Amino acid sequence: MRAVAGTDLGVHSPRWLSRFGDGTRLADRYRHGRVLLAGDAAHVHPPTGGQGLNLGLQDAVNLGWKLAAEVSGGAPAGLLDSYERERRPVAADVLDNTRAQMELVSPQPGPRAVRRLLAELMDLEGVTRHLVEKVIATDVRYDLGDAHPLLGRRLPDVGLGHGGSLYGLMHEGHGVLLDHTGRLSVAGWTDRVRRAVGNGTQPDRPPAVLARPDGHVAWVGEEQRSLDDALAVRFGAPHA
Ligand SMILES: Cc1cc2nc3c(=O)[nH]c(=O)nc-3n(C[C@H](O)[C@H](O)[C@H](O)COP(=O)(O)OP(=O)(O)OC[C@H]3O[C@@H](n4cnc5c(N)ncnc54)[C@H](O)[C@@H]3O)c2cc1C
Incomplete structure (x- = not known):
């Protein structure tokens, strides 16, 4: 010593x-x-x-x-x-x-x-x-594409309208779509992905974000077709 x-x-x-x-x-x-x-x-x-x-x-x-x-x-x-x-x-x-x-x-x-x-x-x-x-490992970024800076990064927790939080929704081990547009759907993947409606679009945040069950961002966008493609790539084929 x-x-x-x-x-x-x-x-x-x-x-x-x-x-x-x-x-x-x-x-x-x-x-x-x-x-x-x-x-x-x-x-x-x-x-x-x-x-x-x-x-x-x-x-x-x-x-x-x-x-x-x-x-x-x-x-x-x-x-x-x-x-x-x-x-x-x-x-x-x-x-x-x-x-x-x-x-x-x-x-x-x-x-x-x-x-x-x-x-x-x-x-x-x-x-x-x-x-x-x-x-503290908040710099970790997986290679999930480079179309948006959030892709591959862990989504920070945010409060949801009804008093719950995004991370609260993730306790079940599902993916989560945080939808600020209020018009997107995860139909076909409801067994694997939850949808949370955000507080409306704002210029400083993306319209909608899809997080994997580990909280890392797998998709950012606002078009349903692009979301469906991402859901199939990240979570597999839709259920019947
Ligand atoms: C001195 C020291 C200080 C540390 N300080 C920190 C710190 O401040 N912060 C931090 O984040 N990390 C710290 N770490 C590291 C941290 O303790 C380890 O990274 C962590 O405990 C690893 O967890 P684990 O579950 O992977 O492995 P382990 O904790 O090693 O668990 C493995 C378990 O498997 C059991 N096992 C082994 N073989 C078998 C077998 N054949 N059958 C059944 N069971 C078996 C073992 O008995 C053990 O219980 C420190 C480590 C040391 C040594």
Whole structure:
């Protein structure tokens, strides 16, 4: 402790000592047939930034509804394989930022100089925002198209007219169409997607947004035909 922190902090008489090393690793694959990895089984890294639990939970939330769709039939082709495609790069990024943080705790002059420089940079709001969004994972964006900046990002919670909230509607594990136009329909997918009517269109928000059960935006628009196409691609064929 004296070598790393410059003080022993007054600790003494340990009851138990154990070694704690950096075993950073990322599984090459998240899926092998019927075996799927999530959480620490898929990725391990130092606990700097307190990111491991969140990372694992987000794996589970990404995977859960895809597994359910696969098991109950009607999942669109490739849905289950999108789990690894979406989640493995997120873990690789966490491994990168925890590795970088571990470099910064070194007492060597080089890393200490980088730490001072980074501390200066963190006075800039844009840098702080970038780092905070990385650590709390609100910067995660899956590749669900680039027609709108919200696509692939997690939709923030919003209040709904009747006192409920968007996230409240998502507790059932369904997708949600947040429809500010009041004229769109999810007929054909009512077993998988709920519709919430927003508070009317406004210039600063999209007319309608379709969120997957994990809250990530799968479609933004206002035309029924375009919505139906997106529903079929993301949730499978419509029911009879
Ligand atoms: C010192 C330390 C500090 C941390 N601090 C933070 C923090 O501040 N914030 C944060 O977000 N994360 C933190 N983490 C990381 C976080 O604890 C893990 O990322 C998280 O617990 C992983 O959850 P998991 O369910 O994937 O795995 P685990 O919690 O490891 O759960 C796996 C479970 O499977 C069981 N198991 C294993 N083999 C078998 C078997 N064959 N049969 C049945 N059961 C089995 C194990 O007993 C265990 O209960 C920290 C980790 C450490 C080590």
